[in-house]
Amino acid sequence: AQSVAQPEDQVNVAEGNPLTVKCTYSVSGNPYLFWYVQYPNRGLQFLLKYITGDNLVKGSYGFEAEFNKSQTSFHLKKPSALVSDSALYFCAVRSGGSYIPTFGRGTSLIVHP
Amino acid sequence: SQTIHQWPATLVQPVGSPLSLECTVEGTSNPNLYWYRQAAGRGLQLLFYSVGIGQISSEVPQNLSASRPQDRQFILSSKKLLLSDSGFYLCAWSGRGMWNNQPQHFGDGTRLSIL
Numbered sequence: 001a002q003s004v005a006q007p008e009d010q011v012n013v014a015e016g017n018p019l020t021v022k023c024t025y026s027v028s029g030n031p032y033l034f035w036y037v038q039y040p041n042r043g044l045q046f047l048l049k050y051i052t053g054d055n056l057v058k059g060s061y062g063f064e065a066e067f068n069k070s071q072t073s074f075h076l077k078k079p080s081a082l083v084s085d086s087a088l089y090f091c092a093v094r095s096g097g098s099y100i101p102t103f104g105r106g107t108s109l110i111v112h113p
Numbered sequence: 114s115q116t117i118h119q120w121p122a123t124l125v126q127p128v129g130s131p132l133s134l135e136c137t138v139e140g141t142s143n144p145n146l147y148w149y150r151q152a153a154g155r156g157l158q159l160l161f162y163s164v165g166i167g168q169i170s171s172e173v174p175q176n177l178s179a180s181r182p183q184d185r186q187f188i189l190s191s192k193k194l195l196l197s198d199s200g201f202y203l204c205a206w207s208g209r210g211m212w213n214n215q216p217q218h219f220g221d222g223t224r225l226s227i228l
Contacts, residue, residue: 043119044203051214090157096214105156106156
């Protein structure tokens with residue numbers, strides 16, 4: 001079985017400040033971890049993934065995520081938030097033997113000017 | 114490059130009417146294909162997935178069905194829509210990486226309202 005938790009429904013941050021969107025997971029075996037972003041009335045867009053290797057993964061639009069195996073976490077980060085980063089963010093996990101990822105419920109990021 | 118097309122973008126249908134939503138992928142072959150529904154509460158519900166032509170797996174029992182008549186075409190259907198079928202329907206594809214570690218790529222969705 002696999003599961004994902006995004007403990008915050010909403011994250012508020014001021015423009016220019018660093019942001020973190022949290023994600024913890026549970027999976028049998030090695031995890032494949034993904035972050036996606038969704039803007040209003042659009043589909044999800046892939047941001048970055050962790051498969052193996054370096055624990056710090058860099059992705060699109062200046063986002064990065066840190067894989068922490070001991071804490072089973074994969075938090076999304078950005079050093080300096082933009083108002084245009086305001087959107088819904090989803091974390092997803094998949095085990096190596098599955099075609100089906102499990103998504104978190106999503107975190108709404110609001111960046112204030 | 115690969116692209117995914119979903120149509121229509123919005124649809125308003127009366128209760129009891131049929132439904133057909135179409136999704137096509139370009140620029141890749143033999144993709145895994147998925148249909149999701151996203152309710153207003155935000156979470157994604159997997160409805161169907163397919164690993165090949167004519168191979169459909171259903172995740173949730175309901176009055177919807179899916180078909181994959183061609184490698185890169187995925188269709189979501191219903192014979193009689195219910196009010197509870199309202200929502201935002203998303204099609205997605207993923208490549209066949211050796212270890213199944215490929216991300217999904219989503220279409221822009223169909224917003225379905227049932228009256």
